Amino acid sequence: MAKAINLSLRDALTHDENVLIFGEDVGALGGVFRITDGLQKEFGEERVFDTPLAESSIIGIAVGLALRGFRPVPEIQFDGFIYPAFEQIVSHVAKYRNRSGVSMPITIRVPFGGHIGAVEHHSESPEAYFAHTAGLKVVSPSTPADAYALLQAAIDDPDPVIFFEPKARYYLKEEIDTAARVPIGKARVAQEGSGVTVIAYGPTVSIALQAAKTAAAEEISLEVIDLRSLSPLDMDTVMASVRKTHRAVVVHEAPVFCGFGAEVAARISHDGFDLLEAPVARIGGLNVPYPPARYEKLYLPDVDRILQAADAALAYG
Amino acid sequence: MADVVRVVAADDPLRALFSPAGELTAEGRSRLGLDAAALRELYRNMVLIRRADQEALNLQRQGELGLWGQFLGQEAIHVGAMTALRTTDWVFPSYREFGMAMIRGVDPADMLTMFRGLSHGPWDPRKYHFAPLAIPVATQVPHAVGFALGCRLKHSDEVVLSTFGDGATSEGDWHEAMNFAGVFKAPVVFLCQNNGWAISVPLSKQTAGSIADRARGYGFPGIRIDGNDVLGVYAAVTAAADRARQGEGPYLIEAATYRMGAHTSSDDPTRYRTESELEAWNVKDPIARYRAWLEQQGIIDEGTVAAITDAAESAAQAMRARLTAMPTPPPGEAIFGRVYSNPPESFLREREEFESSLEDS
């Protein structure tokens, strides 16, 4: 996936001379995950550059650059470091067009999620804060192919997009077709099934697919939906699935309490009230700060917990 | 036109101790008030913490730690600053001040549990007067200022050390904290460990100006000194702390040094800096330099040097042994135990549910 994102950035820089990439260590180093590897060398310091260590201003200058006609693609180095920039994102990036009619074609790239044995502040899932902010679009790919295409769509979009990259999947490999298009606002059925709908995004999609595989051996059929886009949210795909299965489970790494899953669950319960044969379940993190690495597997959703929820949904009656 | 506020020389007792290039003058050195034993102790501490730092890196390469950020090359600052302070003066570190914490008495094996995935904060800040390591850059600086303000409000003569790197001085939090410190005349010694690099971003890309000179804009003095001279650091921090204790307010010390290791064990510095730069700074190694001076002054002999090396080796092995033998604390306590002082019912229920979901519960 890292290489797919790198390629997507390279193609964006090639096709539009107004695209700029900047942030901490993205230039000479090529990024702490090597996502921007080689880009400064190829496109020069005026297209790909390092900034001082200041997240708030990284986003703040993106606003200014956007006003001046550029298409900024700034990087926030880690999920846990987005908070100084929260003000700029929420107060300005999200609201500038509403205030002035001038669009903010900014794509903010952020590695997010856990499961890499990291120290504090490097495993956060802050997507709900941003999905909750009107004016922003929020997406998260789960595969290298979607990472390429969704980033293209994000950069092309005249509206600001927060692009959450599941860092635990950076080393996932697959063949990609750079001509394939993935629009923002469209989920995909990652695995067809008929018994229970499992809805996931970003890092939990592969876990859900593993659960579906295990379940299949027990003749339990899970349908896995990869949301891809949190805001806008593709409820059509979700509801088509629930219409078929009558049972749903939402899975994310972020804490369940007030997590993004709550929005999905509420929508399903409301729009599909008469379809449900079991309550909609949410699987996610505990309502605690992300724990020290030794405990993260107890905190994060895994195959067993997804299957447990599917079992409960099927046994409900 | 308003009067330009000038920082008066009398207000800046450090200036006289240092040459314009930031080197401790002979006069300054003579006024240190350190006897031979104390001078040897400085050396001993630098060797001890460096050996521990190396061992931590080895442990990371062996899979015993997930991550390690070396402070190699910055020992003079760690030791000089900590020796200058009272043990009751609080320290607000960033994430690289392992050596400082060791000198304060925090067990290094305990500290390493942060990098072994067992804890986010393994010592009680109130016991060691040492705040938790702060990973998001510069976020600790306002904390230091607040604490210092608290000391002033309580009419205590405590001083606070706020330490951070060159990268931190680009963050908004840093500037806000500096400004607050000036306005409230907080008794804080700001110690910038300018090691030249913020991961791969060199100082030249971090700022176009001078770090030390910024203090002036916030209403107090600043100085740039040689951070690889343990005696210079000691002198500067002592003087700045004394000044603060007398109610004169904050001081910014920019200690110039070099990050000899990588940013962390995940980093590859060969991608962005040169061997020759590394070599140029290696020649100015703080420990080698200080040892040479001690030997020249007849304060230390070969036997003592060897004994100190051996002691550091034993300490490192003891740290390794203690760390690798540590049990994993129970998950319920580790994950839920310290979130709230007064946990709500719902929180306790969630903890119970979680604990009963574990094997052998």
Add this chain to the structure above:
Amino acid sequence: MADQTFRLPDLGEGLTEAQLVAWRVEEGGRVDVNTPLCEVETAKAVVVIPSPWAGTIHKLHARPGESVAVGEPLVTITPAEATQAEATPGTLVGYGPGAPESGIRRKARSAPAAAESSGDVRAAPFVRQLAKDMGVDLAHVTGSGPGGRITRADVEAAASSPAAAASTPTDGERRISVVGIRKAIARQMLRSVSTIPQFTEFAVFDATNLMAAREEGKASGRSMTPLPYFIAAVVKAVRAYPLMNSSWDESRDEIIVKQPINVGIAVNTSQGLLVPVLRGADKLELTAIAEKSAQLVEGARAGTLPPNQMSGGTITVTNVGASGPVETGTPIINPPECCVVAFGAIKPRPMVVQGQVVARSGAWISISVDHRIVDGALATEFLTALVSELESISA
């Protein structure tokens, strides 16, 4: 001391593998703690790995240029005497996305906990909507789901009848609460006898040929109970008399003759009488009938059959008196069907063959039939045809 294997750790927060660049040691060589072992290249950097233990290199597990996954063996060392504290060999902290467990785990997935009963009528939204569509009053349905929840199957099986009124117990009486399947059966049977005018006819058939066919089947490894033979014979008879496979539509005074022959098989279970349905029995060969009917019977007893195997029947067969003295009975039609066929036990009985009383294998058959649809004459013909089918079974 036992050899220790050092596995490649995750050297950089989420790495999955590293390439071995060069060894710094050889097999047989001595190392101390921290002696450099090798250089590896990760996605992030080239890194020197120091030895975690002192001892002798027993085996190097990779060649220069090879890729090693995080968690895979790198080198095996025969430790020197136990001077170092031996705890965990290479605990793999910072273990990368696909690594082994670190000790404490959540319990494995277990069966969902049983729900508690409450006084509320419990039914999922979909089930409620279904009940509404089918005109079923949920207050009168007893749920067979967990905690008394009303399931889709319950609604489908439900008929409308008021619940029995509660009354106070008197001396000598014992009250047994009627819930679940018992209640459903009660409802169905009442509906049957109160809405269908049914009569019963009896016959005895000579099972000699059927038993011979069974023996031949057993000999060639296909052991079957009489049930599949009964079902196959019923199917054949129904083909000749399709009116037996029908339903009286009360609302329109019409007879609905059903096309597929879906044979309900009455099964005695610990929960009561259940009737799983062998759909499309007219399309199945004898062996398929045997297999499927056996599965249905087992499934019904285990309670694992889905709703679509418990409904949609067009004619029912039942066994009366599997053994013992009971020969036959008057079966009650399974509404809204037209006919139920009950088979007695096959056993030796006296028959008159060519003027002599002989002992032959035989069994009683009784059929109950809806008189609105079928008169006695037609019922007799059907029963005669059924007997004929059964007596002419060939292996």
